[in-house]
Amino acid sequence: MKGKGDDVGPLTGFKVIEVAGIGPGPFCAMVLADLGAEVIRVDRVQWVKQENPPRPPMDLLNRGRRSIAIDLKSPQGVETLLRLADRADALIEGFRPGVTERLGFGPDVCLKRNPKLVYGRITGWGQEGPIAHSSGHDINYIALAGALAPIGRPGTPPVHPLNLIGDFGGGGMLLALGVVCALLETSRSGKGQVVDAAMVDGAALLMTMFFGLRAAGVWSLDRASNFLDTGSHFYDSYETSDGKYVSVGSIEPQFYQELIEKLGLAGEKLPAQMDRTEWAAFKKRVADIFRTKTREDWCRIMEGSDVCFAPVLDLDEAPTHPQNVHRQTFVDVAGVPQPAPAPRFSRTPGAIPRPPSHPGEHTGEVLADWGFAPDEIAKLKTAGAVR
Numbered sequence: 001m002k003g004k005g006d007d008v009g010p011l012t013g014f015k016v017i018e019v020a021g022i023g024p025g026p027f028c029a030m031v032l033a034d035l036g037a038e039v040i041r042v043d044r045v046q047w048v049k050q051e052n053p054p055r056p057p058m059d060l061l062n063r064g065r066r067s068i069a070i071d072l073k074s075p076q077g078v079e080t081l082l083r084l085a086d087r088a089d090a091l092i093e094g095f096r097p098g099v100t101e102r103l104g105f106g107p108d109v110c111l112k113r114n115p116k117l118v119y120g121r122i123t124g125w126g127q128e129g130p131i132a133h134s135s136g137h138d139i140n141y142i143a144l145a146g147a148l149a150p151i152g153r154p155g156t157p158p159v160h161p162l163n164l165i166g167d168f169g170g171g172g173m174l175l176a177l178g179v180v181c182a183l184l185e186t187s188r189s190g191k192g193q194v195v196d197a198a199m200v201d202g203a204a205l206l207m208t209m210f211f212g213l214r215a216a217g218v219w220s221l222d223r224a225s226n227f228l229d230t231g232s233h234f235y236d237s238y239e240t241s242d243g244k245y246v247s248v249g250s251i252e253p254q255f256y257q258e259l260i261e262k263l264g265l266a267g268e269k270l271p272a273q274m275d276r277t278e279w280a281a282f283k284k285r286v287a288d289i290f291r292t293k294t295r296e297d298w299c300r301i302m303e304g305s306d307v308c309f310a311p312v313l314d315l316d317e318a319p320t321h322p323q324n325v326h327r328q329t330f331v332d333v334a335g336v337p338q339p340a341p342a343p344r345f346s347r348t349p350g351a352i353p354r355p356p357s358h359p360g361e362h363t364g365e366v367l368a369d370w371g372f373a374p375d376e377i378a379k380l381k382t383a384g385a386v387r
Helices: 024-034 076-088 101-102 107-113 138-144 162-190 199-206 208-215 253-262 276-290 295-302 322-327 363-369 374-383
Strands: 015-019 040-044 066-070 090-093 118-123 194-197 235-239 244-247 309-311 330-333 336-339
Touching: 015 024, 015 076, 024 040, 024 090, 024 118, 024 162, 024 235, 040 076, 066 076, 076 107, 076 374, 090 162, 101 107, 107 118, 107 194, 118 162, 138 162, 138 199, 162 199, 194 199, 199 208, 235 276, 244 295, 295 309, 295 374, 363 374
Parallel strands: 015 040, 015 090, 040 066, 090 118, 118 194
Antiparallel strands: 235 244, 244 309, 330 336
């Protein structure tokens, strides 16, 4: 994780205000903080406890930033947030459309005070549209985007892939990209702007290749009938004799041929790889072969080859795999194993500067660092605008 030069993340020097939410907003803020930005998390005053437990919270999405607790329903609290935004490069929020405007810190107000501010917004449906104000979660957004329907086994309902596609891939990650792109543009134009990231938009974007395959007539709408959706025998997960699983993705002909050899089928007269009429029957045979050995046995046979193979590891196993250990893909922060910052930078690597903070843990410290005088901080605390 160490760089060859400046041992700081590429976003060092940028200041970001995160108005606390759930899911994609915290993920975006985590990515920005991992890559060096100073991100201040604005938590609700109601979330502050009388006495913080000695250990950091386990919500790893909140790692890497200090927390300040503000009453956003108080005029003094809103003015405090606006003063912080005056000195920030970016602000991100995840409220329903119109909420920040109603509370008094919408983009028009913030950009009038700080014309260079990048104002990042993350919602499910977007800022406008016939259902923009409706409630929803990841499963709903990816359903509307066409991303949920193709995932699953034959004859079963679609399988929701955790909340990876909507919340994190199509939501928080895309918001982080949008904020960084807007900051880059602001450095040239001197003007801020609003970044409108919607999870349904992002999930749709992630499906671009599949819309192309469908338009080309090579992707069926029947679930689990295509080469990437468990329809084929060469791109799937298989159970081993010890009840564990391995994955193969032998798409290219040369990789497929190596799979056939490792399975002990070389020399037999076999169906053509892309003969879909034979996929179901041949998959059963492949599955039977994989069940003859343990996962570890198959790792010895296939790992490191060009089969395109990997064991299916659980959350406890993944950090201990030699490849992940070598790459330091997982790190330990305050005794908690967790994914390391990504991607890698040769000169300015990312880092995790601190574990997750308790709500309001750094209120006085942050206000002082961001230009509030001691008497102002005291008055805000007395008024209950901050805690």
